[in-house]
Amino acid sequence: MSTYPNTAATDVVTAADPACAEPLPVLGRDVTVPLVTGGEVTYAALDYAASAPALQRVWDDVAAYAPYYGSVHRGAGYLSQLSTDLFEQSRATVAGFLDCRPSDQVVFTRSTTDSLNLLAAVLPADCQVFVFETEHHASLLPWGNAQVTYLNAPRTPAQAVETLERALAGRDPYGPALVCVTGASNVTGELWPVKELAAAAHAHGARIVLDAAQLAPHHPVSVQELDVDWVAFSGHKLYAPFGSGVLAGRADWLQRAEPYLAGGGASRKVARRADGGVDVEWHTTAARHEAGSPNVIGVYSIASACKALTEAGFEDLVARERHLIAKVRSGLAEVPAVRILSLFGDDAPRVGVISFVVDGWNSSHFAAALSAEYGIGVRDGLFCAHPLVRTLLGSEPQAQGECGAPEAAPGERSLNAIRVSFGAGTPDEHVDRFVGAVKELVADGAKWQYRTEEGRCVPAV
16 A cells, blocks of 8 residues: 555546445434425434444444344353354454554554543653644644644645654664554645655654544555554544544553553553452553453444445545546535645645635635535534644634624634544545535625524524
8 A cells, every 4th residue: 555545536437337336334324304494304423533424334334233232352152252253353353454563452442532631641761742633623632741843734744744853863873752643634625745754753753543534445455565553443534433432552551551451451460469469460462551441343344344444445436436536625615714634735635635725705605605505414513633724724722713793794704624534435426415515605604694602503483
């Protein structure tokens, strides 16, 4: 796999291409929602970057397993043994999906945020952490107990590598260090030069963790090919929304640290001492950081999604998504009032995540109108990446990204943005309706009145 997996923005796949013929079946594809203007319409779910709908395959697999649900690892009964086998097979499936090294551990967590907080908790003493200001808060914020260097937003992939190399060159060469980087931005969708950043980190004696929350649902992620030390992602963005996540990678820091949570499952042996205290021997396997009864259904759903995406063929999924990206970007380019947000420019390879602002509109008002008048679900705000969005908007660090007035004055800059995101389950009709709705709202304005309620724009009733 190359650094940028076959996603050149200039490659346009036509709808006639067999790879673009059909989206993968997902739950909710036939759900209808009411419009404030009257009637109902099939809901266009275009907020995949927040949570993707469950693949029908995942739902079917979970439903088939549910009657056999049992507690794992500590039960002698048939259902417990079956569930334990399924749980550990799911671990092997995820390891294969990520192309992990034989010595790597796959730890199941609640989410990407939980995974990165787990890694932060096991950092060696005096570890230095390097993270770009462009990261999602899940990657930006967990490192409070370490010496953190926040790197300025780069404007090209090459500049990202150069910025990291300069920062690493000035660090303590003998102490441990960690670089944290996203694979694909949750704001711009742009792919980052992960392999080059990993090479730079390793050249300076640092390790690297890849936040693949937005990358793994769209492209194959190979731990070995990218040469990253850890990778983290969430099931709910991978078409498996049942509250589980993954941290996979090198075992040594995980094995040396105290358990992330203390309790049953993490402990191998517990004994009272003669002085009345307690001695504990912790597991050295992934179980060390999986205390408590695990989310078996969530774990199984991730494994099911991994299998479904692999069997569907990432080459076809990437081709179809390029087709949708081209549709959205070319459609928005026809609206002069729309400005697409980007760090690396129009030609940067990207996944199906696009953020933009509209001149004369408050972004919350625009998103509310898309929902209420067209049945289109998008996201507005700062997307848990406040420093990046504010950099892209050119706003002051203290500027508020709330709804504010229902509509900005003509020409007034929004303090937040609108994000449209899509993936393997998105039909062409949804993106066509979205582009048409943007053009209509910009040309004719909203058909309904809106008001501010608890910082959100909502239809006035």
